[in-house]
Each structure stands twice: as C-alpha cells, then as structure tokens.
Amino acid sequence: MLKKLSVVSLILALVVLAMAGCGEKQQGSPQGGSQSAAKEPVKIGLALPMTGVAALYGEQINKGVELAREQINGGGGILGGRQIQIILEDDKASPEEGVNITQKLINRDKVQAVTGGVNSSVSLAQIPITKAAGKLHIVTTSMAPSIVEQGHPYLFQLNTDNNVKGDFFYPWVAKKQPQLKKVSMLVENTDYGRAEVETIKRNWKDPNGPQLSNIEWFQLGETNFTIQLTKIKSQNPDALIITVAAPATNGTILKQAKEVAFNKTLLMAPGNLNKDVVKIAAGAADGLLSADHYISTLDNPENKTFIQAFEKKFSYTPEKMEVQGYETVYLVAQAMEKVKTADDPAKLAEALRTTTWKTPRGDLTFNEKGRVGGKMYPLVVKQGKIVLAE
Amino acid sequence: MKRLPNYWLYAVVLAVCLLLPAIVADPYFHSLLVTTAIFVILALSMDIIVGYIGELSLGHAAFFGIGAYVSAILTKTLGLSFLTGFLAAVVVAGLAGCIIGFITLRLKGAYFAIVTLAFAEILRLIASNWISVTRGPMGIPGIPFPKLFGFELSSSSLYFYLVLLVVLLSITLIVRLVDSPAGRAFLAIREHSDLARSVGVDTFKFKVLGFTIATLMAAAAGSLYAHYFRYVGPDLLGIYYTSTPLLMVFIGGRASIAGPLVGAVIFSILPELLRMAGSLRLVIFAAILIVSVIFMPQGIIRAAGSLFNRKKEEKPAQAGVAERAY
C-alpha cells in the first residue's frame, strides 16, 4: 500500500515538474529596453483554428501571415532591424482552448500583440484576457458586432461585420432587384446567423421593397437540406438568402437547391462567397448575388503587388482570408514603425485609429471603437467565376 | 477490502498542491492548474459511474453542462451570488441525474450508453435553440467572478484554491460512498450482479444513488468551469466533455482515487507537451491512447503499482478491480 502511494505521488510530482519546467524555455526579452533590443525579435501571437471544421480558414489566414512576415523581414525588419516572429497556436475553435493559448502567448511567450481569431465565440473568450493584460489585440476574421463592444481600448476588428456588409448589400438588392418582394432565408443557428437576420430586417423596412417572409434555421453540421429547400420552395418566394459561413455548407446548399429545382433568385449573405463555395456547388452557383469588401481583381497598386507576390509563393490566387492574414501582420508592423516602438499598446492603438491605411483591399480605416470601415463590392457568379456585379 | 490509506502521504501531496501556485508564479501555469483541477473533479465523477457502478455513460457532459448553464444563468442573468448559483447547479443536476438514472439504468450495457448519449444530445439541442434563456449558440459571456465573503476571486491562483477545496470535498464524498453499504453493493454488482440480486441487494436503488452523486459532482465541475472561463455555450454539452473524463479515468485507472487524478493531470499536460509536434500532434495523441488501452488495461496506477508488487497481482476483474487501489 505504501509502495503504491509512493508510486502515485512520484508520478504526480514528476508530472507537475514537467508542467512547470516545459514552459521555462522561452524566457523572453526584458520588457522595453530598446538599447539592448536592437536585434530582439518582435513577437506577435497568432491564434487560429488549425484543426477542426474551421481549419481551412486557419490555413488560408496563416498563408497571408507568412507572406507578410517574409516580406517585412526580407526588407530588413522593423524598428531598426528587428525581425518579426509569429508565434502560432491552434485554438481548435474552442473558447476554452482560446483562453489557454492566450494566457500562454501573453505570459509565457511575452508577445507584443495578440492576433487571429475566426470563431466569434473564441475571440469573445480571449478579449477579457487581452484587456486585463493591456495588450494590443487584432481580431482577424471573427464577425460578431459585439466584439468591439467589450470595452477593450486596444482592440481592432479587421473583418467587416454583419452591419457594415449588410448595410451595403441589402439596400443594393432592394434597388437593383425591385421585382423581389417575398424573400425566404436559410440561415445557420449561430450568433453570426442571428446577427444577419437583424441586419436584414433593419435594412428592409420599406413595405414596398423586399421583405423577409420565412426564416428557416438549421444546426451547424447539417449536410442534408433537401427537406428545408423543399419547404422553402413550397412557400413560393421570389428569392432565397443563404446565410452560412462555411464554404462546404454553402456549396452543398446550392447543389441541393438545384437538385430540388429551386429556380428563383439566389442571394448569399455578404462575406461568404469564395472559390471553394463555387467549386463545391459544381455549377449550381451561377447567377448567385453577394458582396464582400475584397475581390482579387481589385484595381489598386497594393493589391496588384500582393497578388503577384502571393501567387509566386503559393501558386494560387488568394482571396479574402489570405488578405486578412496579410493585413493583420502588415498593420501591426506599420503601426509599430510609425510610433517607433513595439511596446506601447496605447500609442499603437492611437496610430491604428487615426491613420488611413493602404492595403490590398483599398483604403482601410478604424472607427473609435476599433471597428473597420470600408468599401463593399457587389459580386455575381458568372460561369463558375466570381466577378463584380453592376 | 483494505482499510484507509496512509494519511500522511496524502497530506504531502496536498501540501505540494497548496504551495504550487507560490512556487511557480506564472499566470499561464496557474490557469493550467485550474483547468486540470476542474477536470479532476469531472474525472472523479465519471469514475463513480464507470469504475464503481460499472456502467458506461456517454452522456456525462449533460450534467457538466447543466451545472455550467444553471450557474451562468443565475449569476449573470439573474444577478444571484456565486454560492447560490453553485448550489442550485448541483441540486438541479442531481435531480436531473436522479430522474434520468431512474429511467435509463434499467437498460443494460450498450443500450444504456447510447440512451445517455441521446439525452446529452437533446440537451445540447435545447441549449442551442432556447434562445430566450440560454442565448442559443451565442452562449452566455461575461459571467461574473465568484464573490466569497465580499472578496472577488479574480486571480487564477486563488481560484485554484477554490477548485482544490471542491476536489477535496469530492474525494471525501467518494471515500464515504465506497465505504458505505452502497459502495459494497457496487462491488457486488460489478463482480456478480445476479448473485447480488439473489441475496436481496437492491442493485437498482444503489445504481441510481451512485449515478445521482456522480451527476452532482459533474455539475460542480461545470459551475467552476463557468466562473473561470466566464463563457458557456452549447459545446459544453458535447461529446468532448464526456470522452475526456472517460479517457482520464480509463488511462489513470478505474475505481480508485488516484486513477482519475493521475489521468486528469496527464491529459492536461500531454497536449501541452505535444504542442511542438504541430498537426501531427493529434495523431500521436490518438496512437498513445490506443497503445495505453492495449498495454495498460487497468490503468497507469495499477500498471505502475504492479511494477513494485510482483506477487500481489490483481486479477483483471470483470468490469474493474476487486479492491480500490488508491
């Protein structure tokens, strides 16, 4: 009995020591101290879903991040020769994991800024921690409008949220498609989906314009929509709005809509249309209308250089996710260059808010809450390609 | 059955735990301590069902989730105190556990397992769709820190002590349970269910009792989780919060105190240690799991113990072990 207990306590002790020991390796540079820090890398923490259902986005964003890092470091780094070091952690799309890795990035890796975030629930769990630690926090892709409402003074949301996108798209639809009166909606039961419903209702108040007549909710993970699509078809709407974030699901819905011979106008909630959706829809996406703040054919000098460099490095044409990854690192680095330090989140936040940044998406600005504003572009799918609509 | 353990060894382990937050002053380490300790409670509760009663519940996350949601709703939405929320969480889960146990424990083996899984799924769907109460998939963020005697527990190390306290309570509860008539009944049920019934042991009544206690404990873990991560969502009712304590108990060693403890500690550090392996990490993790189950069928503590005790070998009993291995 005694022997067993000693074995147990021995194991426990070893294990606890391992826990304590395994983190000591990265002691990090002394805070501030710019004299000795000339060659110290600037550490940026990056939290992305690298496994699980959102892993595709994590990968795409990370590629953009990689390109930015390479370009900046290749050009001599920032702040007099300091290299950018990206510390990537997998948040597994779980708020719990998000909290743990944020703690690790801040306390163990001693990063200057926390970036990343695809799932809004993860970002929302991370924000109290970065807020308490007074760290600069760039939320790369999460879309929930509540993200900038948490009272965090150094937080920025890089992806246009439901409101910015919707306030452009839905009035545009009302204007350009005046024949649409009765519109059904197939929407995912998530905070994103619910926020989108509110945005639509807010923009379609005119009783002479389009109206949301039916809303069909579904759970994440659903793969068979023939039942709902048949139901929607029997409601006889003029159009259907598909509000889903995941490309595979969007593509599936389009495919199955064709299967049940749903022939009305198809609208996709802005921000979700990309080449993966079109590919999976296998021809069923033609004629689909949507909008986004970025399309790879945008005609501005930053975008042209970006596309060229990206295609050279990764051999495919990037889309919004890759751009946002790129912008994340680019903005942090540029802000640091501008205020000539990596260690002052208040100054960095001020610079981010007061500057008009030139990025591949065009002119980028943040409002006083850290919400990004920007130009939106209407899109249409023509013969399997996403192009600008009139 | 062996008598009580050597108290002094447990005291040493306890002392180490109490001093840990002071020895290593890293907040990240402290948050790992809290997460581990919460899973210790969850694993201990799973052990009651899987180790002592000998049934496989695949719906354990349901009670963890009930604990988390009840705590969250009472403190965030209704503004009640942490203690009220915690106690309510435990009571509600216990009632649910009693009812569900009563309905499902009549079924055996695989049927019980899948029905419990179905219950957890139904609860998850309710949590996802009852927007007015649970806010559905948006979850409930901003859950307040616990306030005990006017003092707000906002630091991880202090929170760890709170969780440690609940761990100790849980262990005491289990020790009492196992040494009671119920505990002896569990032993009889595991080893010889029909024989037990034939001598008049009311197996069903004891199973429901044990199940209820396990659900109380799981809810306690859920409540502590809610007040630490300060966000609850329908994912808390998902398979992860059933499979993780299940693995911890199995790999650590069923029907013991040390088993779930060791299991919880290992499963909390292993992912940290494997971080360097990148996406291969989860493949390695699964492989380690498979190998452990094949080569250490009774769990780590007994495999380690038998290294020291060649002569005294437990016979791998039908659903667990003949005696508690501590």
Next chain:
Amino acid sequence: MGISEAIGQQLINGLAVGIGYALVAVGLTLVFGILEIINFAHGEFFMLGGFLTYIVMSSLGLTYLPALLVAVILTFLVGIVLERLAVRPVMQRDPMTTLLITFGISLFILHLVEYIWGPTPRNILTPFSGVKNLGPLIISEQRILIFILGIGNIFLLHLFIRKTKLGKKIRATSQNKLAAQLVGININSIYSFTFGFGCALAAISGALIGPLSAVSPTMGQSAVLKSFIIVVMGGLGSIPGAVVGGLFLGTVESFTGGFLSSAWKDAIGFAILILVLLLKPSGLFGAKGSAA
C-alpha cells in the same frame, strides 16, 4: 406547389435520406451482432469511403464507380488490419475497453486523414448529377443510385448471411462461440472478416452519400450519431431493425422538418429513441444483445 405535392415530395426526400441512414446503420449493427462491440470508429470508415473515392478519382484518374469500388476495398483492408492490431487484443476484456479502443481508432483515422490531406472539403463529381421527375415530384439521380445500390446491398447481404458457407459460419459464431470453434471454425478470422465487412458497408454509404454534399475529414462524426440511434432503436444486431429504423427516421425527420421546424427535426430522432426504449428496452426488433 400544393399541399399534396409537398407531402409527396417530403416523403420522397425522407425515404431517400432514410435509405442512406439505413445503409450506414446496417454495417454498425452487423458488427455488434457478431462481435458484440459498438464500433465508435464507424463514422470514420464512412468518411474513408467517401474521402478515398475522391483521392482515387483525382490521383488515379478513375471514374466514380470504379473509384468507389477501390475505396471500399481499401477500407475493408484497413478495417481488417485495425481489427487485428488494435481490437483483437482487447476483445476478451470488458466491453468498455473495446469501446474505448474504437474511440481511439476513430480519433486516429480522423486526424491522420486531416494531417495527410488537410481539412479542405472536396467535391466528388459523379455522372449522376441530374434529376428525374416522377410527375410533379423530383428526385436526383444520385439519390436514385443510393436507393438501388442501397437496397441491392442489403439484399445481397441478406443472401450472403443466409445462403453462403461463410455466412453460415458467421451466424454460427454469433450464436455459440464455443460450438463454432468445436466444429472447426476459425473464429478469429470470422471476427476480422466481419469487422472489415462492417467497415466496407460504412465505406459504401460514405462513397454514395459523399457526393450529395462534400467530403471532408470530419464528415463521419455527424453521420455516426444518427446510426447509433437507429441501431439501438431497431435492436442491436438486427439488420431488418436497422433498415426499418433508418427509413422510419428519415421519413419522420422529413415531415417534422418540412411541416414543423428544423430544430425539432434534429431532436425528434433522439426523442423517439428514448420512447422506444422505455416501451421496448431491447429495441423494435430486439434480438441479440442485452436488454433490461
């Protein structure tokens, strides 16, 4: 679209979905009936069927049906190997351990596929991408294929178990292990074969159902939960139970989703399961396996 049309269409939708469910469930119930284990990795074999079909098509250039065949055979072999390496060592112990092992196997396969080929969902291009009209009702060609092959497979399975020598050996093993061994049946081979066969059945359904949406490493996880429900509802080990259960669940879901709400559609299966087990604890066709 009138109300009777809507009913008719939802009925077709329901049966189409139901036959898919049934196909996945049959493999699971077979494995339980013969080996008495719940294969938690069943969903991952379903995924392998679909995913490997895509891989074979894109890297070897085969067309859909030949690729399906290759994928199913590959999955069959993977199943046999895993049974031999990971399942057999623990089968003599308690059923919980076996369940845990299959859980470990499911994690292993899922993350290995994710690691090798990445998380991107892929689209399988089948030659059955059109739709056919039955009067005012519509059904897609792929779903007709699923019907035909699904029913065909189940029928062949039935013949196989009843009429062939190997089938007889399998039945003998499930009825009385000791007696089977005494008459010279190598039960270890029977176990391996049956396990592999169950995996192959899962793979066929994955390959058939995959093209309806998209294939990805995680596609098995949601599929398998429903098949557990069906298998228990129909009675563990009962193939007719799995078929009836699958069709029934598909149809009920279709009507619930089509005329009530989606939230109910997902919950109804679990609710029915609990009801059935309260009334008949061994499942509708409750045969093998323990009841109350």
